[in-house]
Amino acid sequence: MTRFSFDVHKTDGKARRGTITMQRGEIRTPAFMPVGTAATVKAMLPESVRQTGADIILGNTYHLMLRPGAERIAELGGLHQFMNWDRPILTDSGGFQVMSLAKLRKLTEEGVAFQSHIDGSRHMLTPERSIEIQRFLGSDIVMCFDECTPFPATYEQAKESKDLSMRWARRSREAFDSSAQQSGKSALFGIQQGSVFEDLREQSSKALADIGFDGYAVGGLAVGEGQEAMFSTLDFCAPMLPAEKPRYLMGVGKPDDIVGAVMRGIDMFDCVMPTRSGRTAQAFTWRGPINLRNARHKDDPRPLDPDVPSPATHYSRAYLHHLVRCEEILAPMLVTWHNIAFYQALMQRLRDAIEQGCLADFAAQFLETYRGGDIDPL
Structure with a gap:
């Protein structure tokens, strides 16, 4: 089987329905990747994640390098064996977490020196080290190391950040290519930066295309803008990126964000929202999110959403409300499963709508219903 290929089967406007083919399986696009930060999608078994329809998950370089350590995972057979997930895994580069979580970080041309948020230990993350860690993990899709430009940023700040990320992208490419084991089995994605400035995004896109990557991510969005x-x-x-390669919008997001981004030509997404919301009693439904902590649910016999295939459909909102109020561990398990199933069902409906050439109608109907709220009477 090919190391990596991307085929677009159907388009509807700017939206694309395609397939990424890798050694560990096919990824149907548009695709949503559940986030398995520390070698687990929180509150889920790997086989349960697969049952929701997920073709690929995301792992986190920063967290895994700190605990239990990338070299240890490699000695134990790699991330797939370590967490019992036999499908593709995309690992991020760790750059965003260094900037947002680490203590006493210092950014230089070489990379980022920082202290762990866990125990204060000192580390240095460079493009070369990020690629090495992802090689130890056995990632299927490796992300180049970049600086996620904060928002708001001045034009000068965004340009300086973008230029640094492009130099790091080239170093990431060279480090990736220097490992025959890595380059023979994995794919490497570049990350477009430039904040909200069109000319900077154009410069970034050209620089990445000159280097050459298997796929291209849009970075520096969903950061408060x-x-x-x-x-x-x-x-x-998005149209600046090569049309024959998959486009990945990092860290997005809310269901209506995903629908809008698919209509603008994005193929891949990841976000902690469905799992984090599952742990904080927020459930996603076709009529919008609901908060199961609210007292209005205590006598509600309805399921969360009968059109979302998950074990949560076998339980009433009243029961889930009870579990949440009692802080029973079953609550985040059921709501998380439901949320990931909802996201995967949304992706399937988007793929179907593109295939049928009715994406605009689907999006309009979805947004009207989703933003209308959970207003059905009992």
Whole structure:
């Protein structure tokens, strides 16, 4: 089987329905990747994640390098064997977590020196080290090391950050290519930066295309700019990326964010929202999210959403409300499963709508219902 290929089967406007083929299986796009930060999708068994329809999950370089350690995972057979997931895994580079979580970080041309948020130990993360860690993990899709430009940023700040990320992208490519084991089995994605500035995004896209990657991510969005600014940036920055390669919007997001981004040509997504919400009693339904802590659910015999295939459909909202109020561990397990199943069902409906050439109608109907709220009477 091929190391990596991407085939677009159908388009509807800018949206694409495709398939990524890798040694560990096919990834149907548009695709949502559940986040398995520390070698686990929280509150889920790997086989349960697969049952929701997920073709690929995301692992986190920063967290795994700190605990239990990338070299240890390699000695135990790699991340797939370690966590019992035999499908593709994408690992992020660790750059975003270094900037957002680490203590006393210092950014230089070489990389980022930082202290662990866990125990204060000192580490240095460079493009070369990030690629090495992802090689130890056995990642199927490796992300190049970059600086996630914060928002808001001035034009000068965004340009400086973008330029540094492009130099790091080349070093990531060279480090990846220097490992025959890595380059023979895995794919490498570059990350477009430039904040909300069109000319910087264009410069970043050209630099990445010159280096050459298997896929291209849009970085530096979903960092506080808001949906309107994100969509307006995607309107110009997504078409800048090579049309024959998959496009990945990092860290997104809410269901209505995903629908809008698919309509703008994005193929891949990841976000902690379905799992984090599952642990905080927020459940996603076709009529919008609901908070199971609210007292209005204590006498509600309805399931969360009968059109979302998960074990949660066998339990009433009243029972789930009870579990949440009692802080029973079953509550985050059921709600997380439901949320991931909802996200995967949404992706399937998006793929079907693209295949049928009715994406605009589906999106309009979905958004009207989803934003209308959970207003059905008991």
